Amino acid sequence: MSLVNAKELLIKAKNKKQAVGAFNFTNFEQLKAIVNACKKENTGCILAVSESAIAFMGIDNIIEIVKNETKNTKVKFALHLDHGKSYEICKKCIDAGFTSVMIDASHFNFEDNIKLTKKVVKYAKKFNVSVEAELGKIEGIEDNTKSLESILTSPTDAVNFIKKTGIDSLAVSIGTSHGAYKFKGESKLQIELLKQINKATNFFPLVLHGASSLNENLILNFEKFGGKINGAKGVDDNSIKQSIKYGICKINVDTDLRIAFTTGIKETLQNESIFNLREYLKNAMKRTEYEVIKKLQLFSLKV
Structure with a gap:
């Protein structure tokens, strides 16, 4: 099947009170594992790449392997x-054949964020490409860029931003962070704030970034084979269910x-004679596929 506009997937999920998984990949093996998981679950997803992943893989290579695998x-x-x-x-990706782009101008002030986002939307609509934007600021490291603070999304600003830009989905800041250290204390999303944003925006498609779970088994396996990731905290399954509900x-x-993926490599290389x-x-693909399947099942639960 040819690639589709992400908005098509989001609207369908929203109507079912479900969520679409957006899974980042950095190489062919990660991509293949994600696609294989979706095939097994008979569930579509959003295949996501960052700017640094594009620099690493090459935009033309990404287009070709994605088309071939899907x-x-x-x-x-x-x-x-x-x-x-x-x-x-954003223009480069649209011209290359991407079906969805995120313009993240959240580091600008409100008006400049609107201005840049509108420019991207205007170009994207010519090619039926969906546009996501971000309002508020999500703490943590994303694509080698570190944000030291988190600014929660204002419901009133969200309404005005959507009206003025014409975007298809909005990434909101409700308390999570990028990377492996999402919370300083207990895992806690600002669900009441999310409820307010959801109601104020008339149930507009909303996006949760920094949603990895860093679950106990994942971390235990990573550390079992030599990894070190002390104190990692992610978003628990109940918080994910609540976020979808609202x-x-x-x-x-x-x-x-x-x-x-890294755990799969470390595990295999415990055998020092392996160099194939x-x-x-x-093994890295197997472990990645397993993780994606768990996410797809969680995101598709009725809430």
Whole structure:
């Protein structure tokens, strides 16, 4: 099946009170594992790449491998630019064949965020490409850029931003962070704030970034084979269910998949005689696929 506009997936999920998984990949093996998981679950997803992933893989290579891996599937996929920081990178991705882009101008003031986002929306609509934007600021490290503070999304600002930009989905800041250390204390999303945003925006498609779970088994396996990630805290399953119930219909996952993939490599290389790349890459893919399947099942639960 050819790639679809992400908005198509989000609206369908929103109507079912479910969420679409947006899974970041950085190489062919990660992509293949994600697609295989979706095939097994008969569930589509959003295939996401960051600017640094594009620099690493090459934009033309990304387009070709995504098209080849998804062309004979019955499930639907969107190819999405995650956290595009400029009009130029968004345009480059649209011209290359991406079906969805995120313009992240949250580091600008409100009016400049609107101005840049509108410019991207105007160009994207010519090619039926969906546009996500971010309002508020999400703490943590995203694509080698560190944000030291979190600014929660204002419901009133969200309404005005959506009206003035014409975006298709909005990433909101409700208390999580990018990376492996999402909370200083207990895992706690600002669900009451999310309820207010959802109601104020008339149930507009909302996005949750920094949603990896860093669950106990994932971390234990990583550390079992030599990894070190002390004090990692993620978003628990109940918080994910609550976020979907109150308006989130796209959930971004990156860190969990990085850890799963790396664990697969570390596990295989416990055998010091192995130097066949396929051996440890296959195990990395297996662990990644397992993690994606768990996410797909969680996101599709009736809430």
